[in-house]
Amino acid sequence: MSGAALPLRAGWPRLQPGLLLACAVLALVLAWAIAPGLFTARNPVQGIPGAQLLPPSWAHPLGTDGLGRDQFARVVYGARESLAGAFVAVAVGLVLGTGLGVLAGARSGWVDAVVMRLVDTLLAIPGLLLSLSIIILLGFGSIKAAVAVGIVAVAQFARLSRAEVLRVRASDYVEAAYGSGGRFGAVLWRHVLPNSLTSVLALAALQFGSAILALSTLGFLGYGAPPPTPEWGLLIAEGRDFLARAWWLTTAPGLVVVLVVLSAERISRAIGGART
Amino acid sequence: MGRYLAQRVGQALLVLAATFTLAFLLLQALPGDAVLIKFLELGLTPEQLADIRIAYGADAPLWQQYLHAMGAFLTGNFGYSIRAGVPVTQLLAENLPSTLLLSALAFAAASLLALVLALLATLGGQGWVRALVRSVPSLFIAIPVFWLGIMLIQVFSFQLGWISIISPEPWEELILPVATIAVPISAPLAQVLIRNIDAVLAEPFVTVARAKGASHAWVLRWHVARNALLPVLTMAGVLFGELLGGAVVTEAVFGLNGLGGLTQQAVANQDVAVLQAIVVISAAAFVAINLLVDLLYPVLDPRLARGRRTA
Numbered sequence: 001m002s003g004a005a006l007p008l009r010a011g012w013p014r015l016q017p018g019l020l021l022a023c024a025v026l027a028l029v030l031a032w033a034i035a036p037g038l039f040t041a042r043n044p045v046q047g048i049p050g051a052q053l054l055p056p057s058w059a060h061p062l063g064t065d066g067l068g069r070d071q072f073a074r075v076v077y078g079a080r081e082s083l084a085g086a087f088v089a090v091a092v093g094l095v096l097g098t099g100l101g102v103l104a105g106a107r108s109g110w111v112d113a114v115v116m117r118l119v120d121t122l123l124a125i126p127g128l129l130l131s132l133s134i135i136i137l138l139g140f141g142s143i144k145a146a147v148a149v150g151i152v153a154v155a156q157f158a159r160l161s162r163a164e165v166l167r168v169r170a171s172d173y174v175e176a177a178y179g180s181g182g183r184f185g186a187v188l189w190r191h192v193l194p195n196s197l198t199s200v201l202a203l204a205a206l207q208f209g210s211a212i213l214a215l216s217t218l219g220f221l222g223y224g225a226p227p228p229t230p231e232w233g234l235l236i237a238e239g240r241d242f243l244a245r246a247w248w249l250t251t252a253p254g255l256v257v258v259l260v261v262l263s264a265e266r267i268s269r270a271i272g273g274a275r276t
Numbered sequence: 277m278g279r280y281l282a283q284r285v286g287q288a289l290l291v292l293a294a295t296f297t298l299a300f301l302l303l304q305a306l307p308g309d310a311v312l313i314k315f316l317e318l319g320l321t322p323e324q325l326a327d328i329r330i331a332y333g334a335d336a337p338l339w340q341q342y343l344h345a346m347g348a349f350l351t352g353n354f355g356y357s358i359r360a361g362v363p364v365t366q367l368l369a370e371n372l373p374s375t376l377l378l379s380a381l382a383f384a385a386a387s388l389l390a391l392v393l394a395l396l397a398t399l400g401g402q403g404w405v406r407a408l409v410r411s412v413p414s415l416f417i418a419i420p421v422f423w424l425g426i427m428l429i430q431v432f433s434f435q436l437g438w439i440s441i442i443s444p445e446p447w448e449e450l451i452l453p454v455a456t457i458a459v460p461i462s463a464p465l466a467q468v469l470i471r472n473i474d475a476v477l478a479e480p481f482v483t484v485a486r487a488k489g490a491s492h493a494w495v496l497r498w499h500v501a502r503n504a505l506l507p508v509l510t511m512a513g514v515l516f517g518e519l520l521g522g523a524v525v526t527e528a529v530f531g532l533n534g535l536g537g538l539t540q541q542a543v544a545n546q547d548v549a550v551l552q553a554i555v556v557i558s559a560a561a562f563v564a565i566n567l568l569v570d571l572l573y574p575v576l577d578p579r580l581a582r583g584r585r586t587a
Contacts, residue, residue, distance in 0.1 A: 120287075121294040124559040126517035128524055132543050133302055133555055213420055217525055220422045221540065236423055240529075243426065244434050251430075254423035261418035 019270050022263035029260055032079035042070035044077035044230045056248050063248040065238065074230040075253055081231040082212055082260075085146040085224070089211035090204055092150025097157025098200060104158065105165030106188060115158065122155040131214065135223050142225040149214045153207045160203050164196035171195075202272035209264030216257050232257050281571065288567045295559040299552040300345055304338065354553035359545045364553045367538055375527070375534035379519045381450060382457035389462040394469035398477065399492075410470065416463035421522050425456040425529035453530045457522040461515060468511060472504035479503075506577055513566040520558055 032039055046069070056063045061072045104115035122130065134148035168174060169192060177187045212232075218224045219233025227234065232253045239249030348355065354364035397409040429452060432439045439448055476482060482499050490498075520535070527536025535554065542550035 117287075117290055117294060120291045121298060121559075124291050124295055124562045125555055126521045126558055126562070128521035129539070129551075129555050129558060132539060133299070133551060136543050136546055136548060136551055137302055137305055209418065213418070216420050217422060220420075221525070221528060221543075223543065233420070233422075236420075236426065240426055243430055247430055247434075250423070250426050254420060254427065257420055257423065258415075258418050262414065265414055265418065 018266055022266035025259050025263040026267065029079050029083065029256070032076045033083045034080075036073075036076045036080065039076050040070065040073040042073040044069065044073040045228050055246070063246060065242075065246070065249055071235075071249060071252060074235055075232070075256055078230040078232045078235060078253065081142060081225055081229060082215060082257075085142055085149075085215045085231075086208050086211040088143060088146035089150035089153065089215065090208050092147055093153025093157050093207055093211075094200070094204055096151075097154040098161040100154065101158035101161030101163075102165055102188070102193075105162040105169070106184070106192075112162075116162070119155045119158045122152075127152045127214070128217070131218065132223075135218070140223050140226070142229070142231065145215060145218045145224040146211075149211050149218070152214070153211070156207070157200070157203060161196060161200055164199055165192055168192045168195045199272060202268050205264055205268035205271055209261040209268070212257060212264070213261055284567060284570055288563045291563055292556075292560055296346060296349060296556055297342075299555050300342055303548045303552055349556065355549040357542075357547055357550050359541070359547045364549050367550060368535075368553065368557070371534050371538045374532065375520075375523050375536065378450065378453060378457070378527070378532070378534065379523050381454045382461065382522070383515070383519060385454050385458035386461035386465060389458055390465035390469055393462065393466040394473060397466070397470045398473040399496075413463040413466045413470075416459050416466075419460065421456060421460055421525045422529050424459060425452065425526055428452045428456060429530075449530075449532075453526045453532060456526045456529070457519065460522060461518055464511065464518075465508065465515070468508055469504060472507055473500055476500050476503045506573075509569050509573060509576075512569050513562050516562055516565055517558070 036044075048064070048069075063071050065071055065074070100115050100119070104112040125133070130152050131145075131148035134151055135144060138144040138147065165188075174187060174191050177191055182190070215224060216231075216233030216236070219231045220237045222234075222237065225231045225234060227238075235253040236250050239246065239253070242249055345355075352365060354368070356362070357364050357367055360367060393409055393412055397406050397412075432452060439451060476499065479499075482495055485495055485499055523534065524536035524539050526532075527534045528540055538550060539554055541547065542554070
């Protein structure tokens with residue numbers, strides 16, 4: 001029984017060009033977040049006097065903003081803000097949601113009923129309003145916005161992990177593990193969790209993309225990181241003031257968000273499809 | 277059926293009560309007695325403040341305040357907006373109609389868009405056209421709503437100059453916001469429609485109908501439409517939430533009056549009573565829509581009603 005094979009090894013997805021591209025996009029953005037200095041020599045916060053609102057050129061690939069700051073540098077440095085926020089959000093949703101879901105699925109009875117009604121309640125409130133309710137309580141800031149976005153994801157993780165636990169629990173090998181004297185906690189850790197991992201990971205990848213979207217929305221509305229910070233949603237909000245004169249300020253950060261979210265969705269599909 | 281009905285209604289009421297409780301606790305958890313912030317700024321004496329606390333019921337024990345607030349909500353009294361100094365009900369009455377109009381138009385546009393996408397993806401033209409159209413919904417979901425709005429302004433107002441932003445006609449003002457909300461809403465609709473149409477087209481009864489000489493249009497009208505459209509109903513609740521969220525963001529982008537502006541002001545000013553009312557009302561609408569769909573579904577799809585009776 002020691003060979004609870006890693007579910008991911010069961011079948012790698014065939015490598016497709018779309019999937020490769022998605023991995024490349026995420027790898028590049030991750031590299032931006034880790035070592036932005038390698039990709040741009042310019043300062044994302046300090047502008048160059050006299051270089052305001054320059055259109056894209058070799059010196060400034062994405063042009064400059066109203067304060068003479070290099071927009072490409074701001075997009076590159078913004079990756080750290082957005083990715084870190086999305087990681088925090090997914091972690092909050094994953095830990096709280098999976099914890100609740102496993103609890104509900106493993107315990108059943110009234111615990112299950114209470115947890116699932118709580119999940120129903122979270123699902124009944126539109127996501128944006130739920131995160132705004134948490135923000136009104138916590139205040140503005142990047143971490144606070146990330147937590148607010150994470151709470152919205154709790155319900156989905158809870159639902160999925162509960163369903164997975166129930167599915168695995170009904171299988172023969174779990175029954176056999178109980179039959180051969182396995183205790184509840186040991187069976188849960190050894191058999192139920194590893195076998196639920198794939199679908200939870202697929203949801204995590206999907207939620208990562210949604211979190212980037214939600215965070216950029218909160219940043220745009222002004223509830224995320226405060227202004228000099230290069231955050232993608234905030235970049236778009238700042239660029240809005242120069243719509244008529246500088247199209248590049250709003251176009252580029254938005255395209256980056258779209259590409260990252262699309263890539264996360266593609267990778268999520270690959271992970272989810274690997275099981276069947 | 278009667279037992280199912282009671283169970284379902286009970287569940288809906290439970291979720292509503294839980295939503296209200298969460299919203300109430302939110303108000304209580306807010307630091308610094310939000311009710312009094314406004315009056316502190318006016319420089320009142322401690323005695324006057326104590327009187328106001330009593331007038332607002334803020335001195336009563338928590339459970340009394342809870343029951344009182346719940347009773348007030350049930351009778352449509354959502355308290356006072358701390359910032360505006362008027363009843364929340366009045367603010368809602370002023371802002372709800374424009375948001376409802378915007379959402380309704382956007383929903384209609386989204387349905388149309390989703391239908392066109394689904395028909396193109398399942399029945400339209402060459403294989404590569406279908407494959408291309410099938411990837412459109414994923415793209416639509418990945419676009420930030422606020423950015424889409426800005427891009428539409430950029431292209432249609434500034435580059436092409438088709439839609440004036442200086443002094444637009446009332447209907448002209450709504451074109452871009454409606455498109456902005458409709459695009460992301462159409463994506464999940466189109467995905468479900470595509471999946472359903474694929475499933476129905478693979479059914480034996482469609483093959484039989486075709487073999488008997490039924491035309492394309494006949495199959496669509498009599499076999500596909502009903503079977504593929506019905507499951508879309510189950511998405512109504514989720515779509516409503518998306519629609520509302522989309523409207524809030526879109527109103528912020530286009531500077532329109534409505535629930536979106538109200539929500540933004542409430543968050544900026546920590547005006548909890550307003551946000552609480554919006555949250556509870558939207559949750560109530562979500563619960564009501566889902567309840568209605570659950571009760572309506574067996575009526576529209578007799579197979580389900582029969583299945584439940586035998587089960």
